[in-house]
Amino acid sequence: MTLSEEDYIKTIYHLAKGEGHSITTNAIADQMETKPSSVTDMLKKLSDKNLVNYKKYKGVSLTEKGAITALSIVRKHRLWEVFLVDKLDFAWDEVHEVAEQLEHIKSDKLIDKLDNYLGNPRVDPHGDPIPTKEGAFKKSVKKLISELPVGCQGVCVGVNDSSAAFLKFLDKNRISLGDTLTILEKEDFDGSVSIAINEKEMRISDQIASNLFLEVLENK
Amino acid sequence: MTLSEEDYIKTIYHLAKGEGHSITTNAIADQMETKPSSVTDMLKKLSDKNLVNYKKYKGVSLTEKGAITALSIVRKHRLWEVFLVDKLDFAWDEVHEVAEQLEHIKSDKLIDKLDNYLGNPRVDPHGDPIPTKEGAFKKSVKKLISELPVGCQGVCVGVNDSSAAFLKFLDKNRISLGDTLTILEKEDFDGSVSIAINEKEMRISDQIASNLFLEVLENK
């Protein structure tokens, strides 16, 4: 597998949110900041290698083999992120670019030993679960703030958009993973949400609410 | 710089043993297990980028810029080797292939933090010196056993040939970096050398003697 093939497989996996449903050519192109025609070329190649199910004009999904591959790359990406934050003292909003490179290093032995060295972590610095070597996954019950009703209380466990801009915003507003958050009110007009966090009340935009994951404790 | 360009620069650096003298096209091709014509193509490109001095048919050497680049790659390679051995518990003869990949990860911040995390080591697991960020180099006074006279005593600090085969041979014969070794006798006929190491005497072939570096303590 080339680096580029791996990035495509991972992107398809993420766009399908781990489920097997069909993804469009343009969605992949948008996500990877490339052209749809380039995506088509690659989908043919991945299909020849039995990594994806691809039917012209009908979208694409991962095969069993493709899903296993995706999980192994995700595993490596997230383990390296833990290494960068826990051992090298990177901030959680600085690790993505480097992990994007490190995830492509080829050595089973390396990743086994790294996993062990880090104490077999179950989640990465963004609260996302780390698949086991066998591809097993702690199915997390997390949901976006925008998807939850008023009254819900939960723990911030992850982000949807992990762009540096968004992560910086969270830092600036003293929102960290592990913080407990309560949804106080929702505004239909603009989708903004009023929340309680760290003993304070604040209002966040729909853009924020639809990019911050909560592990729900109570949901009535 | 592409991964391939980096590997060429590093190979030229190693073939010149850190000195600036001229290297032949075939020597590079042999070392990299590629064809001379491919080397010629790459030398033209590196010359266009001012990384090497190249004159048709006359060999190639690194420019100042090329040497700085080479040292930065060597630095990364050796720091990663220390990480693999010290932190992840790799054996010293298992690290090369992985370090060959890791040396190409692009992030100044990463390598600074890694250096710091490892305690700013001065040598890698093979006893080779690690250049500083500024490209400075503790010029080591090490020499091959084959180059030293009878009576010399020194510490094993490195290998010339770091092939897995050679490293395995050393392990099997209980020769490790850090061991003190004395040269007892040299046989003109076949270049074999009689040595004392770890309270034992043994005879090593010229092939071994010309691939094991000693940091000389006494040289009379």
Added chain:
DNA sequence: ACAAATATTTAGTTTTGTCTAAATTTATTT
């Protein structure tokens, strides 16, 4: 149902890095 808009694929190029085969230059013999 049909026209217009949108999504996707195809065709033809480009860049990078490799290769083989042929041509050329340099080195070594006789």
Added chain:
DNA sequence: AAATAAATTTAGACAAAACTAAATATTTGT
């Protein structure tokens, strides 16, 4: 000083991964 051998370069081809522009398929709006 030729003749031969070895080293090196050139020419032409190919695969991977990207692009632009054009063609085709699908979806949407009326």
